[in-house]
Amino acid sequence: MQTPAPIPPHAGSGPFADAVADAAAALRPLFEPTPLQRNALLSDRYGADIWLKREDLTPVRSYKLRGALTAMRKALALRPGARFVCASAGNHAQGMAYACREFGAQGTIFMPVTTPQQKIQKTRMFGGDSVHIELFGDYFDQSLRAAQAMAQDSGSVFLSPFDNAEVITGQATVGHEILDQGPPPDLVVLPVGGGGLSAGMARLLSERAPATRFALVEPAGGASLHAALAAGQPVTLPTVDNFVDGAAVARIGDLPFATLSRFVPADLVLAPEDRVCATMLEMLNVEGIVLEPAGALAIDALAELAARGQLSGRQVVCVCSGGNFDFQRLPEVRERAQRHAGVKKYFILRLPQRPGALREFLNLLGPDDDIARFEYLKKSARNFGSVLIGIETTHPANLAALNDRLRQAGLDWRDITGDVVLSEFLI
Incomplete structure (x- = not known):
């Protein structure tokens, strides 16, 4: 290329x-x-x-501080005493809060209700009494619409995080x-x-x-x-x-x-x-x-x-x-990095419900394979039970070798590491 x-x-x-x-x-x-x-x-x-x-x-x-300071400085030169509104769940909110405090301006920052407390607290720390944080909506788009509506209704300056020339x-x-x-x-x-x-x-x-x-x-x-x-x-x-x-x-x-x-x-x-x-x-x-x-x-x-x-x-x-x-x-x-490196996988294993079945599976693990998660998904089955198993190891080849041993042992299993729906639901 x-x-x-x-x-x-x-x-x-x-x-x-x-x-x-x-x-x-x-x-x-x-x-x-x-x-x-x-x-x-x-x-x-x-x-x-x-x-x-x-x-x-x-x-x-x-870097978001740079744009917020530049745009606010220019806006205040044209409209002294202007109030500001933005929507952000992170860095732009902190940049605008810092700028409001620095220039003595007042601002309202809309953040989703789901915003982590750490980000809300840092925004408050940078803005102090110069900013008011309004938690609105479950998603950013809902916060954005509310911020834009407030800016229009109140005559405040809407400070976009990126779609603004200054x-x-x-x-x-x-x-x-x-x-x-x-x-x-x-x-x-x-x-x-x-x-x-x-x-x-x-x-x-x-x-x-x-x-x-x-x-x-x-x-x-x-x-x-x-x-x-x-x-x-x-x-x-x-x-x-x-x-x-x-x-x-x-x-x-x-x-x-x-x-x-x-x-x-x-x-x-x-x-x-x-x-x-x-x-x-x-x-x-x-x-x-x-x-x-x-x-x-x-x-x-x-x-x-x-x-x-x-x-x-x-x-x-x-x-x-x-x-x-x-x-x-x-x-x-760490979890996602391990998945990318191919050294951690999740399986749903169908185990027969009889004494010794779990021991037989454990004997298939290699010397560097470690069980990071073990959970019965269905305990009421008479003959077979489904088990969620997370395996960590030191090299991707170890998990490939484990797959071969599971296959040779005739076990029924499914790799759900890349299955977004099942992973989010079960893991």
Whole structure:
């Protein structure tokens, strides 16, 4: 597969680059540029010069702060004393809360009732008395509609997380800092959710570093840009896997798509959610870097980009977009990472109801196989009973060998590891 085409070049800087430079200057009294750090582990692994732009180290641990501060500053210059409304279950809420407190503005943040308490508490911490949190609806779309209705009825400023020109300008300050911190990279790897960050970066670098190329990464269960590129216009995905909650967006923003439409589906990487979990664990355990799922997308894409021949010998910047990770989710992350690695599987085993049957099954396990889950699903059967069994091991080949031994023993079993419905219901 060919390397993604660069954005069509423009000479020198340009009006958008000038606006981004102004936005970056306005941010400097509030927080320092985030670090651009070379990562030896990834550089050695892929034979490239790989750098991490650490947006997980902003005051609110994500790049969303940039867009919120930029858009609010511009809005208050036009309408002093304006009130603000947004809808968010995560990073944008915290960015707007921080901006309200910084500028002395008042804001209302709509969040789904199902939002984890950790995110609600952090938003309150950043906003203090400057924000009011309204819990409304079970899903984000319900919160969004309520926020937009309130903004219209009250005359407040609705602050979109990505479909706003000033927000896009603010997010592009990530690229402004990258260019100030070193030479223009050969390749920038960007996560894509609603498209504000990627659109801003693409516009900026088209003016300041037209030779830089891009790889855009979406979660496989929320690939709204991929769908829009295939259709030629933004479309709404019928379902979204919300695990990568910072980037799982059902519909790419209209304004971002105006810039991102120049890409083609082959320019994108679709990151499976379970693989993202493995990337998160490696960065935590090996590098000591805490990333949320969306924050790990750019790093997760490197293996696929290497397989396409797009990394070797190049200078690559991965934007780590956020580190707001709730450690209560760590068991789920570990579980999904193990499934991706092929070292954990779940079976429904049909065992005969007689003495010694369970012992016979246990004797089929290998020396590195461990039972992580055992539960009778039906205890009233006279001749056979169904058992849910989770097996952990050290290498995928061990589970393949176990399958062979089960087959040779004539046992009746079903692997439900990849069955979404049964897994969610039983596990």
